[in-house]
Amino acid sequence: MLVDELQTPALVVERAALRHNLDTMTAALPGARLRPHVKAHKCTSLARLQYANGHRSFTCATIREVEALASAGLGDDLLLANEVLDARRLGRLVEHGHRVTIAVDSAETIRAASAGGVHEVLIDVNVGMPRCGCPPEEAGRLADLARRAGLTVRGVMGYEGHLMLVQQEDERRKQTEHAMEQLLAAGADVGGDIISAGGTGTYAVNTWANEIQAGSYALMDTAYHKLGQPFQQALFVLGRVISVSSGWAVADVGLKALSLDHGLPSIDGAEVWFCSDEHTTFKSDSMPPPAVGDLVRVRPAHIDPTVALHDTIHLVDGPQVLDEWPVDMRGWRQR
Amino acid sequence: MLVDELQTPALVVERAALRHNLDTMTAALPGARLRPHVKAHKCTSLARLQYANGHRSFTCATIREVEALASAGLGDDLLLANEVLDARRLGRLVEHGHRVTIAVDSAETIRAASAGGVHEVLIDVNVGMPRCGCPPEEAGRLADLARRAGLTVRGVMGYEGHLMLVQQEDERRKQTEHAMEQLLAAGADVGGDIISAGGTGTYAVNTWANEIQAGSYALMDTAYHKLGQPFQQALFVLGRVISVSSGWAVADVGLKALSLDHGLPSIDGAEVWFCSDEHTTFKSDSMPPPAVGDLVRVRPAHIDPTVALHDTIHLVDGPQVLDEWPVDMRGWRQR
Numbered sequence: 092m093l094v095d096e097l098q099t100p101a102l103v104v105e106r107a108a109l110r111h112n113l114d115t116m117t118a119a120l121p122g123a124r125l126r127p128h129v130k131a132h133k134c135t136s137l138a139r140l141q142y143a144n145g146h147r148s149f150t151c152a153t154i155r156e157v158e159a160l161a162s163a164g165l166g167d168d169l170l171l172a173n174e175v176l177d178a179r180r181l182g183r184l185v186e187h188g189h190r191v192t193i194a195v196d197s198a199e200t201i202r203a204a205s206a207g208g209v210h211e212v213l214i215d216v217n218v219g220m221p222r223c224g225c226p227p228e229e230a231g232r233l234a235d236l237a238r239r240a241g242l243t244v245r246g247v248m249g250y251e252g253h254l255m256l257v258q259q260e261d262e263r264r265k266q267t268e269h270a271m272e273q274l275l276a277a278g279a280d281v282g283g284d285i286i287s288a289g290g291t292g293t294y295a296v297n298t299w300a301n302e303i304q305a306g307s308y309a310l311m312d313t314a315y316h317k318l319g320q321p322f323q324q325a326l327f328v329l330g331r332v333i334s335v336s337s338g339w340a341v342a343d344v345g346l347k348a349l350s351l352d353h354g355l356p357s358i359d360g361a362e363v364w365f366c367s368d369e370h371t372t373f374k375s376d377s378m379p380p381p382a383v384g385d386l387v388r389v390r391p392a393h394i395d396p397t398v399a400l401h402d403t404i405h406l407v408d409g410p411q412v413l414d415e416w417p418v419d420m421r422g423w424r425q426r
Numbered sequence: 427m428l429v430d431e432l433q434t435p436a437l438v439v440e441r442a443a444l445r446h447n448l449d450t451m452t453a454a455l456p457g458a459r460l461r462p463h464v465k466a467h468k469c470t471s472l473a474r475l476q477y478a479n480g481h482r483s484f485t486c487a488t489i490r491e492v493e494a495l496a497s498a499g500l501g502d503d504l505l506l507a508n509e510v511l512d513a514r515r516l517g518r519l520v521e522h523g524h525r526v527t528i529a530v531d532s533a534e535t536i537r538a539a540s541a542g543g544v545h546e547v548l549i550d551v552n553v554g555m556p557r558c559g560c561p562p563e564e565a566g567r568l569a570d571l572a573r574r575a576g577l578t579v580r581g582v583m584g585y586e587g588h589l590m591l592v593q594q595e596d597e598r599r600k601q602t603e604h605a606m607e608q609l610l611a612a613g614a615d616v617g618g619d620i621i622s623a624g625g626t627g628t629y630a631v632n633t634w635a636n637e638i639q640a641g642s643y644a645l646m647d648t649a650y651h652k653l654g655q656p657f658q659q660a661l662f663v664l665g666r667v668i669s670v671s672s673g674w675a676v677a678d679v680g681l682k683a684l685s686l687d688h689g690l691p692s693i694d695g696a697e698v699w700f701c702s703d704e705h706t707t708f709k710s711d712s713m714p715p716p717a718v719g720d721l722v723r724v725r726p727a728h729i730d731p732t733v734a735l736h737d738t739i740h741l742v743d744g745p746q747v748l749d750e751w752p753v754d755m756r757g758w759r760q761r
Contacts, residue, residue, distance in 0.1 A: 098489075098759050130703055152704045154433075173678075173704060174668040176719050196669055199718040221699065221707050223669040223676050252702065333509040334531055334558040341558050343508075346731040347756075352686040352701070364556065366687070367587065368465055368730045369487045369508060372556050383534040384511050395703045396681040400734060402757055421682075422737055424433050 092412040094405075095386065099331045100348035102401040102418075103388075104310060106408045108325035109137075115321050116308045117144040120294060126150045126170060126287060128306030131395050133420035134404055135163035137309060150287075150304040154180050159420040161189040168192070170213065170287065172248055172304060174200045174223050180425055182208020194248055196225045198236060205240040212242050213285060216277040218249035218270035227273040231280030246285030249274040250304065255292030256314060264296035271299035291315055291322070312394040314353045327388040328356070328397070329405075330371065332381045338374065340381040344389045345369040350396035357390045427747040429740075430721065434666040435683035437736040437753075438723075439645060441743045443660035444472075450656050451643045452479040455629060461485045461505060461622060463641030466730050468755035469739055470498035472644060485622075485639040486755075489515050494755040496524040503527070505548065505622065507583055507639060509535045509558050515760060517543025529583055531560045533571060540575040547577050548620060551612040553584035553605035562608040566615030581620030584609040585639065590627030591649060599631035606634035626650055626657070647729040649688045662723040663691070663732070664740075665706065667716045673709065675716040679724045680704040685731035692725045 127141045130152040148168035151157045157169050166189030194215035195201045217224030234244045251270040257263040289303035310326040330344035345368045355363045361375040375381050391397040406414040462476045465487040483503035486492045501524030516526045529550035530536045552559030569579045586605040592598040624638035645661040665679035680703045690698045696710040726732040741749040
């Protein structure tokens with residue numbers, strides 16, 4: 092099949108850029124040093140490439156993601172880096188021989204892990220972003236509580252999400268060090284082997300965690316691209332110019348095909364004006380000017396919620412569609 | 427099933443509010459005066475209620491929406507209010523006896539309609555928003571071109587989308603009048619019976635179009651709610667508090683469960699700080715304060731792209747889940 096024959100809008104990934112990104116990260120953080128986060132791509136076909144590169148442990152944000160990886164035979168060591176109040180679906184995976192670890196940050200989530208049949212946890216520590224995680228000084232107490240509930244505490248995690256897009260690398264490193272000092276102190280109180288943290292924004296500067304939860308590096312987006320990291324933008328939403336007016340053109344890619352939470356998408360050589368449900372209006376200075384029927388590549392500012400809007404990733408090489416990968420980890424319900 | 431048993435996040439619609447909204451709009455614009463836009467809900471089960479209320483013609487934004495309505499037996503008169511360059515999937519519906527009309531705004535889209543086997547079109551006219559639609563003065567020429575290509579031109583459409591959220595009703599009416607003057611002039615040049623325009627924001631002030639393409643009224647969102655219209659917010663994303671810290675709480679509803687393009691979502695009695703992929707961090711002044719495990723209703727600012735993130739709408743009445751409706755019009759590919 093040819094790229095030109097795809098029904099637009101379509102989520103498209105360039106094979107060479109994806110390959111470059113996967114191998115660049117594996118060289119920097121081989122094996123267990125990287126625990127790839129699958130929330131950025133939600134695709135077990137892509138996770139399989141990460142596994143083949145030697146990363147046999149994965150990070151997940153939802154129960155559904157854990158289940159899909161387990162079904163795909165990638166269940167060696169799955170971390171749900173998020174709190175849940177009902178862990179029974181995860182307990183069933185443990186029963187079937189998959190290794191599942193959950194983040195806990197409260198007595199309630201510890202009880203849920205234990206009641207659901209999950210035996211291993213990490214203590215989730217707040218390292219500066221107002222979201223989940225206990226205060227660092229409470230981590231040891233929670234670990235004791237978890238052990239009294241019969242759970243194995245494998246260590247700590249603490250996501251420095253507020254630092255991912257700090258533009259200056261020196262400043263990012265300094266602030267990451269401060270966040271990780273808190274995580275290491277909590278880790279000393281908690282015990283266990285794992286100090287899990289980080290993301291694509293801090294993978295190169297976070298030398299304190301012993302595993303990094305990066306995910307966006309594989310496909311990239313324009314927000315991360317601005318940091319100047321050695322990863323290429325591999326993902327775009329393919330659209331078609333459906334209308335041309337004097338002063339602007341319109342592509343059939345809109346809010347239902349990409350997410351605006353990190354800002355407007357980008358089109359090479361053009362200025363994006365706004366997005367509607369099924370449209371992106373842009374001004375192009377290209378010569379010749381855009382014509383009705385032209386294909387256009389729209390690059391989202393934030394990939395994670397963009398991928399979640401699609402059911403398929405099309406792997407392409409130039410004009411050729413090489414493969415169709417289901418976005419099989421999206422949604423929250425059991426399948 | 428009880429609401430409390432739903433896997434969160436979950437898209438939930440209150441039956442009484444939906445009923446109120448459907449009946450209020452039907453009383454204002456009975457029968458063919460309303461051509462409900464299905465892009466807001468993407469759910470044939472909900473479209474069936476609109477049909478039962480006497481609205482037998484529908485507006486769609488995608489080929490997939492047209493196909494799903496036809497499959498559901500709701501294909502009496504389907505308008506794709508959007509431009510396409512390949513109309514073959516629509517032509518197959520026409521072959522099977524469904525009535526399908528497409529918006530065209532260029533020679534290329536006219537050719538596509540004709541080549542694809544669609545016989546009826548509306549001339550799409552730009553009435554002030556920089557998106558699709560030809561300049562009003564070119565509508566007559568395009569209609570001639572369409573007729574020469576063997577197409578029946580049913581009239582014109584022109585969406586005053588830039589006026590939907592004008593806060594003052596008088597001002598909204600005045601600007602709508604100006605937009606519709608252009609559409610009526612184009613309509614006089616084009617011929618045909620249909621003057622199609624409008625949306626939830628202008629349904630009450632647009633007295634010039636003879637059919638209104640409103641969709642959001644059925645479920646509503648916080649952006650439209652601010653206009654003070656007689657519709658109730660019927661849709662929310664149900665979440666669960668998964669973490670409570672000193673000063674904030676976190677629900678398991680994030681960017682993958684609601685869209686931020688119209689701004690942050692709302693939680694009654696709380697201030698929403700920010701959304702991450704799977705989290706909303708908020709500060710609540712409620713007494714007692716939020717506790718881990720509490721259910722929370724998160725109201726999106728914009729429903730259309732929010733619904734597109736979910737596979738199911740749960741119809742509820744208080745604590746009871748009455749029905750599960752597939753969001754069966756989402757995506758773009760043929761099923």
